[in-house]
Amino acid sequence: MFSRTVTIVVAFAAAVTATPAEAAPCLVPAADREVVFTVDGTATYGTLHVPEHLAGQRLRAALLLPGSGPTDRDGSQPPAAQNTLALVAGALGTDRVATLRFDKYGTGRTGLGAYRDHPEALDYPAFVRQAKAAYESLRDQPETDPAALMVVGHSEGGMTALLLAGTVRPRPAGVALLQPQAIRLLDLVALQLHAQTAEAVRLGQLTPEQQDAVDAAIDAAVTALRAHRPVDTTGLPPALAQLFTAFQGPSGRFVDSDDAVYPPDTAAALRPGTRVLLTCGTNDTQVPCATTEALTTALRRAHTTGPGRVPLPGVDHLLHDAAHPATPAPAVLDALHRFAGH
Incomplete structure (x- = not known):
């Protein structure tokens, strides 16, 4: 009887001792959290979003x-808060x-940084170097898996994503190009301006002869x-004259260096098998779907994998879209889920 009691006590003690080791992992x-990294002498500020996960x-x-212009880490341009x-x-x-977004040069807490006293020296490669430093910062965060990194770019950020994906180490497993700049900058500007003159004719603001001249x-x-x-x-309307004057003035170095990049050419440097999403919206007047055709072909030739190009009605x-004027449309969320949920 005594020995049976000892056996029961020992078994109970063993079970109690084993309980902590078998407890469920802690859910974080x-x-x-704010992330700061330095590139070319400029402290760059960003936000790391870490979803719920196991410790x-x-x-x-x-x-x-982010896209072009003064677009901050949240994807907003003052005074609006689009939060893209x-x-x-x-x-x-x-x-x-997990995601890292940051205030690029000229925006948010980062500001112009080392270019404060000579903003005219800021060119597109400087933004690419800043994005590369951000990628390395994300790679080194304690919660991230360096073997499972991705790059997601919107508009001009899509072109930057392509450039990064072909050069950084480790190469990203996936690249999402959301309404990307898929042709040379000045070709895209001309396309947009021609569309505006055609609309002006439709509204009776210009004659067809005036349209041809502009x-x-x-x-x-x-x-x-x-x-x-x-x-x-x-021969240009005042607003367009001002735009092209700026392209030759303070923005000249940036415009020239951005326009030098033809995005379809950058696709050749992608690692074969890279998972790529390329979206285009049918109501996107800034980056029409037709502008992404050459890039789509180049991605196919580079042997990237799906989802590939996804038109968004x-x-x-x-x-x-019309039903979601302040949040991503369901078609966008579905495309992102197809890309990231794989």
Whole structure:
């Protein structure tokens, strides 16, 4: 009887001792934290979003890259708060993907940094180097898996994503190009301006003869910029004359270096098997679907994998549709889930 009692006590003690080792791992709630990294002498500030995960777990992670102009880490341009990238970060978080978004040069807390006293020296390669430093910062975060990194770029950020994906180490497992700049910058500008003159004719603001004259002046301005000759603005409406004057002035170095990149050429450097999503919205007047055709072909030749190009019915450049004017359209969320949920 005594020995049976001892056996029961020993078995109970063993069970109690084993309980902590068998307890469920600790669940870490979703959280944002500020990240700072330095590139070319400039402290760059960003937000790391880490979704809910198990303690010690390494997560897939994506670098988010903003569009052109003064677009900050959240994907907003003052004074509006579009929050395009912040909303994309939230969507990816539902698939347990950590994200890093940052204030690029000229925006948010980063500002112009080392270019404060000579902003005219800021060129497109500087933004690419900044994005590369951000990728390396994301790679080194304790919650991220360096073997499962992705790059997600919106608009001009899509072109930057392509450039990064072919050069960084480790190579990203996936690249998402959301309404990307898929042709040369000045070709895209000319396309947009020609569309505006056609709309002006439709509204009765210009005659067809005036449209022909303005379109010819736009094409001549692009040719002059690429030849580094002064632009003749006499045939342009005031707003367009001001735009092309700026392209030759303080923004000249950036415009020239951005326009030098033809995005389909960059696809050849992607690692075969890289998972790629390329979206285009049928209501996107800034980056029409037709502009992505050459890039789509180049991605196929580079032996990338799906989802590939996904047309988004009724979606505009900021990823909205008529029923969702302030949040990503369901078609966008579905495409992101197909890409990141794989």
